Amino acid sequence: MASSGTRYVIVGASAAGMAAAEAIRATDRSGSVTVFSEEPDLPYFRPLIPFLISGRKSAADMALMGQGPYRGAGIDVRIDSRVDRIDSRAQTVEIHNGERLPYDRLLIATGSSPYIPPEIAGTDTEGVFALRTLADARAAERRVAGTRHAVMLGGGMLNLKASFALLERGLQVTLVVKSPQVLSQLMEPDDAALIRDALNKAGLKIETGAGAVEILSKGRGVSGVLLDDGRTLDCEMVCIGKGVQPNVAGIDPSDIRIDRGVVVDRFTASNAADIFAAGDVAVTFDPITGGRIVTGLWTNAVDMGRCAGYNMAGKPTEYGGTFGILNATQVADVAFVSMGIVHTTGRDYETHAHGSRGAYRKLVFSSDGTRLVGVLLVGDISRAGMYRFLIKEGKPVAKIKSHIIDHTLHYGHFVCPDTGKG
Amino acid sequence: MSEPKEIFVRLDRCMGCHSCELACAVEHSGSKSLYGAISEQPRPKPRVYVESVSKTPVPVVCRHCEDAPCMHACIAGAIRRTEDGVVITQSDRCIGCWTCVMVCPYGVIGRHLEEHKAYRCDRCPDREIPACVGACPTRALVYRSVTDFSRHTRKTASAQMLGTQGG
Numbered sequence: 001m002a003s004s005g006t007r008y009v010i011v012g013a014s015a016a017g018m019a020a021a022e023a024i025r026a027t028d029r030s031g032s033v034t035v036f037s038e039e040p041d042l043p044y045f046r047p048l049i050p051f052l053i054s055g056r057k058s059a060a061d062m063a064l065m066g067q068g069p070y071r072g073a074g075i076d077v078r079i080d081s082r083v084d085r086i087d088s089r090a091q092t093v094e095i096h097n098g099e100r101l102p103y104d105r106l107l108i109a110t111g112s113s114p115y116i117p118p119e120i121a122g123t124d125t126e127g128v129f130a131l132r133t134l135a136d137a138r139a140a141e142r143r144v145a146g147t148r149h150a151v152m153l154g155g156g157m158l159n160l161k162a163s164f165a166l167l168e169r170g171l172q173v174t175l176v177v178k179s180p181q182v183l184s185q186l187m188e189p190d191d192a193a194l195i196r197d198a199l200n201k202a203g204l205k206i207e208t209g210a211g212a213v214e215i216l217s218k219g220r221g222v223s224g225v226l227l228d229d230g231r232t233l234d235c236e237m238v239c240i241g242k243g244v245q246p247n248v249a250g251i252d253p254s255d256i257r258i259d260r261g262v263v264v265d266r267f268t269a270s271n272a273a274d275i276f277a278a279g280d281v282a283v284t285f286d287p288i289t290g291g292r293i294v295t296g297l298w299t300n301a302v303d304m305g306r307c308a309g310y311n312m313a314g315k316p317t318e319y320g321g322t323f324g325i326l327n328a329t330q331v332a333d334v335a336f337v338s339m340g341i342v343h344t345t346g347r348d349y350e351t352h353a354h355g356s357r358g359a360y361r362k363l364v365f366s367s368d369g370t371r372l373v374g375v376l377l378v379g380d381i382s383r384a385g386m387y388r389f390l391i392k393e394g395k396p397v398a399k400i401k402s403h404i405i406d407h408t409l410h411y412g413h414f415v416c417p418d419t420g421k422g
Numbered sequence: 423m424s425e426p427k428e429i430f431v432r433l434d435r436c437m438g439c440h441s442c443e444l445a446c447a448v449e450h451s452g453s454k455s456l457y458g459a460i461s462e463q464p465r466p467k468p469r470v471y472v473e474s475v476s477k478t479p480v481p482v483v484c485r486h487c488e489d490a491p492c493m494h495a496c497i498a499g500a501i502r503r504t505e506d507g508v509v510i511t512q513s514d515r516c517i518g519c520w521t522c523v524m525v526c527p528y529g530v531i532g533r534h535l536e537e538h539k540a541y542r543c544d545r546c547p548d549r550e551i552p553a554c555v556g557a558c559p560t561r562a563l564v565y566r567s568v569t570d571f572s573r574h575t576r577k578t579a580s581a582q583m584l585g586t587q588g589g
Contacts, residue, residue, distance in 0.1 A: 019494070047497040048517070067499030067515070299495040299521055306494065328524035335533070337524050381520055383529030385491070411528045412473035412480030415433070 006031035012109035013037035016279025016305030023309025025072035038082035054165035112244035112280035126221030159241030340374030435562035438479030445557030
């Protein structure tokens with residue numbers, strides 16, 4: 001255990017940072033825990049920000065502290081405080097106002113920022129948003145009043161959720177995606193048919209195989225988007241959802257190893273003494289492939305942040321990694337779960353796909369068929385967590401394979417031997 | 423505070439009568455009576471599941487895991503642990519994103535499609551003994567502390583051994 005009086009400093013007050021703070025508090029009750037956030041808001045559940053636009057939730061409804069597992073006392077969160085520099089030799093952090101704070105253990109949990117494609121001209125125009133923070137959501141919400149048509153660039157989860165929020169506000173919404181289908185990161189085009197139908201039914205207009213070249217403006221900002229096929233979509237708002245990239249500004253790469261994000265070992269420690277990293281900013285690994293990945297998922301960030309917190313507080317905890325794909329949600333009235341390896345075309349996997357009215361599933365096994373490596377469930381997502389467990393643990397599945405393929409697996413199969421009688 | 427109790431399953435005793443499911447659904451209905459529950463819309467849902475493996479019934483219920491994956495994975499802060507150690511889903515905060523369903527290794531979190539909310543065992547906060555346990559005619563479901571349950575299991579095992587040895 002860390003001795004009493006340990007000074008823990010956490011840079012970033014979102015999923016990873018706050019989960020780490022809770023884990024530290026649960027392990028070391030006497031050390032000081034200081035969390036810096038450059039945002040003007042106290043920590044909040046970031047995935048909820050589309051609800052600010054739809055009007056279903058207020059900012060206060062999204063507050064993190066005191067909700068769910070975030071109930072620890074004595075966590076000092078300093079908002080409006082950007083950390084400009086980490087001095088690993090002096091063991092201090094420097095805040096943007098010049099203040100320096102010493103640490104005994106430091107966590108880098110600075111998260112990620114929206115990727116803004118440099119090839120699109122005019123992305124700094126008024127009325128262009130990349131929804132990342134509560135402040136972004138507030139600004140987008142203010143723009144709704146003068147907007148008739150919104151164009152969403154990118155067909156990932158963030159833009160889909162934002163699209164629905166804008167549809168709820170009565171706007172006309174067009175989603176523009178370069179890929180042949182929406183959610184291409186989470187499923188293959190042929191697997192997305194049900195979701196595409198649901199989106200169409202919900203009134204979302206989708207332009208596939210198209211990209212933006214330029215965002216046009218006049219007067220009050222955005223007036224349209226010029227597409228690469230020469231068409232212009234008139235609109236008053238544009239949302240960019242083209243993925244995220246780790247926030248590594250302010251980290252000296254000669255001091256702390258960076259490869260896209262901060263590189264950490266299995267115990268979430270960076271190469272620099274007493275400095276850890278977790279969440280979107282950290283490079284983690286995929287237990288299926290063993291490959292290095294960076295992810296932008298709340299659930300992953302919490303998991304890794306907790307792990308880092310325990311390690312920092314002197315309770316060695318190995319991080320088990322995460323799948324690059326680990327998503328659950330509902331678009332319109334269709335639920336889906338996508339996890340592990342789900343892109344199989346032209347690759348050597350044993351795949352079982354089954355479609356019926358209102359439901360579709362694809363189960364992906366290793367090429368020798370002995371292990372489950374990925375699952376896509378659309379419509380009927382019941383007991384999805386059992387598949388996640390099997391994928392993550394890399395368990396041999398021979399005895400329960402037929403139940404997996406038929407989507408009839410339940411926990412009873414783990415506790416009772418199946419003799420095949422009924 | 424006394425050691426918190428948990429719901430344990432004694433597989434060898436379960437006859438697969440599904441009384442636990444019925445009692446659970448009734449307890450989580452508006453009327454809390456069988457006759458009332460049957461006519462309610464949406465239909466009240468059980469949070470305990472009697473599954474079957476090769477015709478052997480296997481009741482499955484939320485373990486309220488010490489390291490509850492659902493609680494930490496929830497992106498809306500809708501899942502918390504009560505002072506009694508019970509992991510509960512707060513319906514008013516649930517946004518129906520199904521992340522909890524995606525991470526629960528026991529597969530015991532249900533989806534209320536009509537209300538677009540996740541639901542799960544809440545150990546019947548209004549009752550001394552959870553409805554499923556109270557309804558089990560063979561006492562396959564028991565409500566005990568971990569210490570108590572393991573002591574009982576040991577005693578039963580040793581009594582059985584003595585019995586077979588004729589002692």
